[in-house]
Amino acid sequence: MAPPLSPRPLSNILLMSLVPVASWFVVRPLLDPVPPLPALWASVGFSIFAFIATLYLVPALGPTFVMKANLKGKDLLKVYSDPIPESQGLVCASIYILLLILFIPFPFSTSIASLSGGGSKIEGLLGAASLHHELSVYLSSLLSLLMATLLGFLDDVFDIRWRHKLPIPLIAAIPLLMVYYAEGGNTHVVVPIPLRPFLGLLVNLGPLYYLYMSLLSTFTTNSINILAGINGSEVSQALIIAISVIVNDLLYLPWPFDFRIPMHLLGNQIEVEVGGAWHAGMAYGSSELVGRHLFSLYFMLPLVGVCLGFMYHNWYPARAFPGDTLCYVTGMAFSVVGIQAHFSKTLLLFFIPQIFNFLLSCPQLFGIVPCPRHRVPRFVPDTNLLHPSKTVFGKRPPTRLASLILRIFATLGLTELTVDPTNGVILEATNLTILNFLLLRLGPMNEKKLVQVLICTQIAGSVIAFVIRYGLAGLVYDGDRR
Amino acid sequence: MAPPLSPRPLSNILLMSLVPVASWFVVRPLLDPVPPLPALWASVGFSIFAFIATLYLVPALGPTFVMKANLKGKDLLKVYSDPIPESQGLVCASIYILLLILFIPFPFSTSIASLSGGGSKIEGLLGAASLHHELSVYLSSLLSLLMATLLGFLDDVFDIRWRHKLPIPLIAAIPLLMVYYAEGGNTHVVVPIPLRPFLGLLVNLGPLYYLYMSLLSTFTTNSINILAGINGSEVSQALIIAISVIVNDLLYLPWPFDFRIPMHLLGNQIEVEVGGAWHAGMAYGSSELVGRHLFSLYFMLPLVGVCLGFMYHNWYPARAFPGDTLCYVTGMAFSVVGIQAHFSKTLLLFFIPQIFNFLLSCPQLFGIVPCPRHRVPRFVPDTNLLHPSKTVFGKRPPTRLASLILRIFATLGLTELTVDPTNGVILEATNLTILNFLLLRLGPMNEKKLVQVLICTQIAGSVIAFVIRYGLAGLVYDGDRR
Numbered sequence: 001m002a003p004p005l006s007p008r009p010l011s012n013i014l015l016m017s018l019v020p021v022a023s024w025f026v027v028r029p030l031l032d033p034v035p036p037l038p039a040l041w042a043s044v045g046f047s048i049f050a051f052i053a054t055l056y057l058v059p060a061l062g063p064t065f066v067m068k069a070n071l072k073g074k075d076l077l078k079v080y081s082d083p084i085p086e087s088q089g090l091v092c093a094s095i096y097i098l099l100l101i102l103f104i105p106f107p108f109s110t111s112i113a114s115l116s117g118g119g120s121k122i123e124g125l126l127g128a129a130s131l132h133h134e135l136s137v138y139l140s141s142l143l144s145l146l147m148a149t150l151l152g153f154l155d156d157v158f159d160i161r162w163r164h165k166l167p168i169p170l171i172a173a174i175p176l177l178m179v180y181y182a183e184g185g186n187t188h189v190v191v192p193i194p195l196r197p198f199l200g201l202l203v204n205l206g207p208l209y210y211l212y213m214s215l216l217s218t219f220t221t222n223s224i225n226i227l228a229g230i231n232g233s234e235v236s237q238a239l240i241i242a243i244s245v246i247v248n249d250l251l252y253l254p255w256p257f258d259f260r261i262p263m264h265l266l267g268n269q270i271e272v273e274v275g276g277a278w279h280a281g282m283a284y285g286s287s288e289l290v291g292r293h294l295f296s297l298y299f300m301l302p303l304v305g306v307c308l309g310f311m312y313h314n315w316y317p318a319r320a321f322p323g324d325t326l327c328y329v330t331g332m333a334f335s336v337v338g339i340q341a342h343f344s345k346t347l348l349l350f351f352i353p354q355i356f357n358f359l360l361s362c363p364q365l366f367g368i369v370p371c372p373r374h375r376v377p378r379f380v381p382d383t384n385l386l387h388p389s390k391t392v393f394g395k396r397p398p399t400r401l402a403s404l405i406l407r408i409f410a411t412l413g414l415t416e417l418t419v420d421p422t423n424g425v426i427l428e429a430t431n432l433t434i435l436n437f438l439l440l441r442l443g444p445m446n447e448k449k450l451v452q453v454l455i456c457t458q459i460a461g462s463v464i465a466f467v468i469r470y471g472l473a474g475l476v477y478d479g480d481r482r
Numbered sequence: 483m484a485p486p487l488s489p490r491p492l493s494n495i496l497l498m499s500l501v502p503v504a505s506w507f508v509v510r511p512l513l514d515p516v517p518p519l520p521a522l523w524a525s526v527g528f529s530i531f532a533f534i535a536t537l538y539l540v541p542a543l544g545p546t547f548v549m550k551a552n553l554k555g556k557d558l559l560k561v562y563s564d565p566i567p568e569s570q571g572l573v574c575a576s577i578y579i580l581l582l583i584l585f586i587p588f589p590f591s592t593s594i595a596s597l598s599g600g601g602s603k604i605e606g607l608l609g610a611a612s613l614h615h616e617l618s619v620y621l622s623s624l625l626s627l628l629m630a631t632l633l634g635f636l637d638d639v640f641d642i643r644w645r646h647k648l649p650i651p652l653i654a655a656i657p658l659l660m661v662y663y664a665e666g667g668n669t670h671v672v673v674p675i676p677l678r679p680f681l682g683l684l685v686n687l688g689p690l691y692y693l694y695m696s697l698l699s700t701f702t703t704n705s706i707n708i709l710a711g712i713n714g715s716e717v718s719q720a721l722i723i724a725i726s727v728i729v730n731d732l733l734y735l736p737w738p739f740d741f742r743i744p745m746h747l748l749g750n751q752i753e754v755e756v757g758g759a760w761h762a763g764m765a766y767g768s769s770e771l772v773g774r775h776l777f778s779l780y781f782m783l784p785l786v787g788v789c790l791g792f793m794y795h796n797w798y799p800a801r802a803f804p805g806d807t808l809c810y811v812t813g814m815a816f817s818v819v820g821i822q823a824h825f826s827k828t829l830l831l832f833f834i835p836q837i838f839n840f841l842l843s844c845p846q847l848f849g850i851v852p853c854p855r856h857r858v859p860r861f862v863p864d865t866n867l868l869h870p871s872k873t874v875f876g877k878r879p880p881t882r883l884a885s886l887i888l889r890i891f892a893t894l895g896l897t898e899l900t901v902d903p904t905n906g907v908i909l910e911a912t913n914l915t916i917l918n919f920l921l922l923r924l925g926p927m928n929e930k931k932l933v934q935v936l937i938c939t940q941i942a943g944s945v946i947a948f949v950i951r952y953g954l955a956g957l958v959y960d961g962d963r964r
Contacts, residue, residue: 064640068639068640068641069639069640070552098653098656101625101656101657101660102656102660104657104660104661104663104664105660105663105664108664109663109664109665109666132614132615132617132618132665133614135614135618135661135664135665136614136617136618136621139618139621139622139625139657139661140621142625142657143583143621143624143625143628146625146628146629146632147628149632150628150631150632150635153632153635157550157551157639158546158550158551159550171580174580174583174584175583175586175621175624178583178584178586178587179586179617179621181586181587181591182586182587182590182591182617183591183614183617184591
């Protein structure tokens, strides 16, 4: 067996074959005839570059993190204790944001379009007037991402306690909120059909809308952060959510070919037929909606590139750890697209496992049930298997509320209790996380298997999300415009 | 004598009296009647907040830097060796950027103006169309500042070697360049009168203009960084340059009263009479020029606040060190205003001491003369005085080029050589920095005196800059429009 810390091998053939492909995608919008949605081609190219850069830079920079800045961690669930580079999310985030900045001229410059000889007509998507506006929105998103990166890295360097870091994403969201306000952003939301007799079609949330936006960023960031602890868990969550958002975005693009979504299978009356430029899929020809989902793709495609590249090194047994930086940046990226492209409700549907994990964790997060420093599963070196870890009620027996909650959770199969046979008092309970829950229900398994199960859970969550969004949402919303 | 590391005392009366003043300035634009240039009032308020926040947060956060992240330094020019918090520029930069973000709605939102009941008329400075454009420019500047902060902090954490860090500001300037390009930025420059017969009134630099912008940011950042080494040197340079830029900006504002600049004293034929709203000082009624200098003020005023607050703690004997972060952020701030407000040539005039120091340093920077790790003056504990430090030619005698340069410098009084009396070979030379030059010319002095001399030099440089800009520039430029 190779020593655990040797970086994973990289093939030069991969590098040599991917660079030309990526370059071609980036250059394609400049060549005649200009393809439809030229900036999207460039975005795909940049995403491949993001993948390559992450793949090669993480192992190249890792030793510097360990040596120069003492940013290293011990893998808690391994027999060896070699130091592993921490905070590699910083490398990912830097690549991601730098590429997003270099991407700016493609969607937001009329010069690019005119370079290709096609005149200054760029797809009719964005008029010159709204171009400046769109650019402001894009830049404010970058600012928030960069703040999330800086704050995430500070968290790694200063090792901020988790109770203190919960509100950090609020700070990173400030640029989003400020620009949304300065640009006179819409604070109206569509009211679900059953409530319309009371509230009307639209209701203006006003300042509450800003509260909602800041809470969204706090949720997306922290919910990924608390579902952590095993190799590959953070990055695989981010990857699946990003892919889900991309699939959703693709539904709204003006496809050149016809396709038909079998909505009747999902209980909808209407068949959705999609096709032809500007038919724009689910956007029903609304160029505004196409623009929003393009915006989302510009952020999600490179994120997938970065996550895939990093996952190679973070996969069991991990050669690099993401640190908090990765959770901050991916969480903020999801908030950005949810807010700016106006599909935050759909976005939250892709967080079903995170919501489940959050609700399950609440008793421990709010101190009703004791919360040890680490809630990761327990590693048994002899069998190489993970078992559910436990929180122990020491001298202080559980309060009435804690006992009640734990007994309900135990009845639902969410936790397993150890009870004093003499008096029925709870002595121990498995920690309230989705990882321990999965181990409890599916039996002990090794770390690699567990992360695979987690990925499957995330994918299943996304499938359910699509069913809810495009099947059931028709019951409470019409028009499918958000 | 108090132990050196005890933070400097802060008066609560100062805090209690400044907070209401700052709040009043911030709220003033919202009150009827709306003052002229409402956002400028808010900017002054935010700058006072920047001062207060820096003053109180630097000592509050310093111990965390030392304990948690090992970011501490020993003061080389002191008898004691207590650890002093390093990288406090990060605190300054965070306060600065966060306040600039919170400031966004004041100049860029029509809602603020309408809040005050004055309708949506905001000064006529910015039409709604150019508002989005201006916001993009502002946001790209913030992105560059934030990248400079992150990179500066990484430099502090990873302790990057100076040869490797020279190009770092280029990366931080990328957002500026990208947005400048996407917005179809002007790459024409006005040709000096003597060259006009050959080049015409305007010449399009094209890509060279982008090169110029990136080199400007590299210069402003690194030139402050290499003029460092004694308590208060970095922050005082930044402070004087920022104040100089502000004075220059004020000349272009629409003052409600008449004033007259005695230009004939500076050799100009025309008297400059200034007065009345929209007469706009040197802007001669050009609202575009007023807008640019307002933009510059929005960045420079809070920078002065931050620098003043930090200077209190960095003053001899220093209780906090700026780290590279402060140099990166202040340097980038100067580049931002120089580029975005189109007065980069004027800006460079305020860098006369830095240009002198850079030219003087070149033989050491480019390896012609050996460059020791630290070129700070030599501290003599017995007298508490600083003397010029020396670079020693060890076994390798100086090359011909080095000897030639050093002899010329010595003739000009810029360095002092120690020569082998037997064969005339140079054995030692004082290090080629402005600090050693000042000590050489003015004799040994203590650290506090030296930084005071440095400040006077910087002020003298700014006075010369104004004379050149408004006196002599009339010989090579007309119209005074850039």
